[in-house]
Amino acid sequence: MRRTLITGGAGQLGVALAEAFPGADVRPRAALDVTEPFSAEADLVLHAAAWTNVDGAESDPEGAELVNVVGTRNVVALGAPVVYYSSDYVFDGEKRSPYVESDAPAPRSVYGRTKLAGEQEMRDGWIVRTSWLFGWTGKNFVRTMLRLGAERDEVRVVDDQRGSPTYVGHLAEATRSLVELPGGVWHIAAEGDCTWAELAAAIFEEAGLACRVVPIKTEEFGAPAARPAYSVLRSERPEAPRLPHWREGLRECLARLEGT
Secondary structure, X not given: OOOEEEEOOOOHXXXXXXXXXXXXXXXXXXXXXXXXXXXXXXOEEEEOOOOOXXXXXXXXXXXXXXXXXXXXXXXXXXXXXXXXXXXXXXXXXXXXXXEOOOOOOOOOOHHHHHHHHHHHOOOOXXXXXXXXXXXXXXXXXXXXXXXXXXXOXXXXXXXXXXXXXXXXXXXXXXXXXXXXXXXXXXXXXXXXOEEHHHHHHHHHHHHOOOOEEEEEOXXXXXXXXXXXXXXXXXXXXXXXXXXXEHHHHHHHHHHHHHOO
């Protein structure tokens, strides 16, 4: 039995990983601040602790670097193999076909640059690039849309960014298979792709909410951080774990939320 440490254990991915790896040492931020050097007994580290506020990173690049880069450096210093969860935002979005592991990163935001720099801290383990994570806990697009859909008759949602919304439950289960495979860079995201507006419409449809989606352009939304217009991820490695379609993940997530 590998002694498994999960950082960021209170986040949406950390919670899902704790379910997929029963018996793991689960450390929320209150119990483990990765920005400071630390010691732990571990044969495997699932490094889910991260700065995930994409827009907030633009106004606090030092804070994002401290968590995503220095934090990863401290985790790697433990000496155990690490699963580092990276992002589709390490790409610029100029392609119109899925990004694969051999494509050259070119991040457009502070967040993307710090996630890429975190990748470069890795020495032994797996770099997992994934995208548009959502789950039954934490702050994410699905939970936000459910709240807004219950409060409003319509919502304005960006319709010119395309990615693969990925359910954390599916990603956590895939991690169990991944750690039996060789290390390196792996793209693991849900099958299918959509825009944020299409995802919002699917959320309302599945949840039975009578809320209309008004598609808008990225410029109209006015977010501080640049996002890739296209960031669909696929793996060119034949042995890569394959996730279900994002719509299946959405249904499973909504079922979990209904049960809470």
